[in-house]
Amino acid sequence: SNPNYSMCWLSYKPIGKKEYVHEVEKFLGQIVLLEKNIYFENAANELKKALCVLFETELRLNNALSLYVDSGIILGKVTNENLRGFITDVEKEAVGEEGFIIKLVDKSKKKYIIVASKGEKGIIYGIFHLINKFRLKTGLKELNCIENPKASLRIINHWDNMDGSIERGYAGKSIFFTNGRIKRNYKRIWDYARLLASIGINGVVINNVNVRDKAIWLITPKYLNDLSKIAEIFRLYGIKLYLSINFASPIYIGGLDTADPLDKNVQKWWKDTVKTIYSYIPDFGGFLVKADSEFNPGPYVYGRTHADGANMLAEALLPYGGVVIWRAFVYNCLQDWRDTKTDRAKAAYDNFKPLDGMFSKNVILQIKYGPMDFQVREPVSPLFGAMEKTNQMIEFQITQEYTGQQIHLCYLGTLWKEILEFDTYCKGKGSYVKRIVDGSLFGMKYAGFAGVSNIGDSINWTGHDLAQANLWTFGKLAWDPDKKIEDIAREWAILTFGDDKKVVDNILWMLLNSHGIYEKYTTPLGLGWMVNPGHHYGPNPEGYEYSKWGTYHRSDTKAIGVDRTSRGTGYTLQYHKPWQEIFDDINKCPEELLLFFHRVPYDFRLKNGKTLLQFMYDSHFEGADMVDKLIEKWEELRGKIDEEIFNRVYERLKMQKEHAMEWRDVINTYFYRKTGIPDEKGRLIYP
Ligand code: GCW
Incomplete structure (x- = not known):
């Protein structure tokens, strides 16, 4: 075949x-x-x-x-x-x-x-x-x-819906679902299992964390038979099946009038449900839960804590060896832009830090790498290093929601590696994120990595052929976060395209520079959020400025950024020393995160002597120009790699160039209009 x-x-x-x-x-x-x-x-x-x-x-x-x-x-x-x-x-x-x-x-x-x-x-x-x-x-x-893998949990999260669509998917339709049912294309799932096993993945959540409509019923016999067949394939490759659940399932499915985690009937309902699941899938991994987050129900509805909610499910799963993976992505998504006290960046810590030590031993808190939401750059979430008595996993987004949607080349390995190498100082020097998420720093049995999948049923799985490198790298880092990122990327290039030196060198250059380039022409200095609302593709400087999502930069004619220091929202206080002081100080704050932590006047001088405004202009011109370099590097490979792949990537690179120029011009014009200050170098900025 x-x-x-x-x-x-x-x-x-x-x-x-x-x-x-x-x-x-x-x-x-x-x-x-x-x-x-x-x-x-x-x-x-x-x-x-x-x-x-x-x-x-x-x-x-x-x-x-x-x-x-x-x-x-x-x-x-x-x-x-x-x-x-x-x-x-x-x-x-x-x-x-x-x-x-x-x-x-x-x-x-x-x-x-x-x-x-x-x-x-x-x-x-x-x-x-x-x-x-x-x-x-x-x-x-x-x-x-x-x-030996360093972390015990290395899990892919699919945001696949049962109608076959994929939330934030840019590579076709779901390989698991279509038209409200489970697909029976086992060959594709089999090959997917092979790909995942080859990078050391040992778990997969096949349905979206937003569990709606039919997906609520995945945990019932209506679907468990089909699911057991998928689980059987994955099992051969060392991969466990997990499911996302809706916290209000006892109401939707069970017909109860509450989903209160302390209610006896609710507890019993979950125990019965879990028992049924294991009768179909004896090695079922457990539940992934998005609760009290973006309109999903959760324990807050009943005045209970997230520990109450998670532990209730954990108790049902414990006898079978299952776990509850509980997401820390909890924040107020109905904020008012006029409210300057609330800072979404603080939300995960504020919600979960007080619960440290209260979660059952088979509950793992799944924490997005940054405090907001997978922007092109964010600081490390201060929750890492704040919960010494809680199992923790880091959540990366392999799918490129805010990073070019697999039209732009944006290799994420370099960013992920920086995150993992961040020293939280929670137990003194050397308390790296990688040592927290591999379980070693706090001696946790359950710890690890979750990656939001970037695959779909497209011919190359990931839309952009070079985006395969992001999936590969996620697995390799989850297996061994100490590996050098250059080595991981080089291996991928050779295994995918062969060992011709020029091919490997050029592709490596493209991968390793791509995130920096994307950052330059979109939102440098930790700014983020200047995207079109909803689909999140392309520039829109004030797209989120007056919305309810808590994602503001509050730029005016003089300055931009939110003061998150101890003098502002106090977000920096969630970090250990010395980071508190470093982030608090506009002169010490790592420049790539300057606008995340500070409100900065446009005439503020950066380390290289440029004003903030001029840096912005330069960054956007340079970034858009550097896409030419990516294209050049690729053009040099014509005839050296499969023609179909060559053309597919080439088409995307040309689109990237178009869209990078749009980013450049929209953002530059935005700042020009705000400030009235022209580019020192006299380049074209549209009035
Ligand atoms: O990044 C945001 C996305 C949502 C997603 C949510 C989450 C699955 O825009 O599409 O929902 O985060 O992580 O739960």
Whole structure:
């Protein structure tokens, strides 16, 4: 069968390099599978299919109870008797629940590459690791490794609706739902599971956090049968299925007159519901909950706390090993712009900090990386480092809602890496966000990463072919946030486009510079929100200025920005020292966040001596110009990469240029009209 979509970084081609192939071939006698179970069998089949293409050979898959061959790739559990003598006790100990070891045995009589895991899950990660290492032509000795994911939860959040649409989706329709029902295109879901497993993902929430209409009923037998089939596919790849729920389900589905978490009937209703779910999906992951947020019901409706709400669900899930992932995205979305006291940036902290220590052990708080909403740049949410007794996950938005909607090239790895490397100082120096979300700083069992999906049923999954890099990078960072972002991006480029030096160099340049470029021509200095309301594409400087969403910059003829310092809304006080003082001080505040924290006069001098206004003009001219550089880098690759992909990306880059110029002109004119001050360099700013 020839599916009408690509396999992204898993599109295998013959390796072709004679020397390398020759070297590896000595170890390719056959694939020996030492375990008898479907997870290992599936992994072995994945490996076999891949190696047959890569090395252009017919490999035998041998399900053996003992290790009698001279050469081969050996798959088993670290505890398998046959591997005794090859894997030391120390190594055995070092392989965690989801981890694996790859070990080269290179003796005159025995030539093995052993891939072994502790349990059922690690083996699939291990074989994808090995396949990709081969494709990267990694030297044989460098294959030796022990890999364990740093964080226990590495979950993709789909904002897919049951009518097939995707909230903030820019790559086609849902692969899970259509016309109010669950799709039965299992091949696509299967391939999706492969893509996710290959980057170490272990959970997927397939429905939107805004749970409305039919989606409310996903947790009932009406849909559970179909869902169990999806769960079965994901299970083979080490991925658990989770569902978003509507907090008022006991009313909608159960016919109760309340969803009060302290009501006995409500509690019982959830327990019964959870029991039913597990009867269909024995390894069901749990619930993702958007409560009291943007018109979704929640415990506040009944005068209860978010701990009351989350713990009630957690109690129902606990006996089955399920978890509640509770979103911290709670704020007043009916603010009045005339109210200058309320600061939306403070909301998550204000709502949740007082609850630290009150959540059950199987509740995880899912916190957006910044205090607002996935803007092109925001400071790290001060909730990280504020809740030492609460399981925490970081939420990234892989889908490019505010970052160009997969028309603009905007690689997010560089931004995410900066966020993860931020030192919160909550336990003194070295209290990095990455150590909070991998669970190590506070010693939490549950911790991790949630990424809002950027895929749909389009031919390349992500609309913009280069946006595949964002999904790849999310998984890789979730597996190991200590990895260098350049390495993650380079691996992606090679696995996707081959190892031609020019191709790799140019694509790497494009990726690593793209977020900075986008930031320059849209809203630099941490400003944000100058987008069209609703769909959030394209410039609109005052689109949100008089709305109810709490997202104002309050610019006038003299200054712009909200004073969030201790002299203003007091938002900076939510941070630990020294950040309080740094953010509070207009001269110390990191410049890329200046307008997030301060109200700044247009004639304020930045570090490079420019006025704020001139910086704005320069930034927008430079940013729009730099899109030409992106286009140039891509044009140089004509003929070096698949023509269809080349053209698809080229079309988008040209649109990006058009739209970047619109950003430049609208924003520059906006500031010119506010200030009446022309560009020092005399460039065209429309009056
Ligand atoms: O970013 C905003 C989006 C909403 C989204 C919400 C959320 C799913 O504009 O579309 O709703 O955040 O994260 O809940």
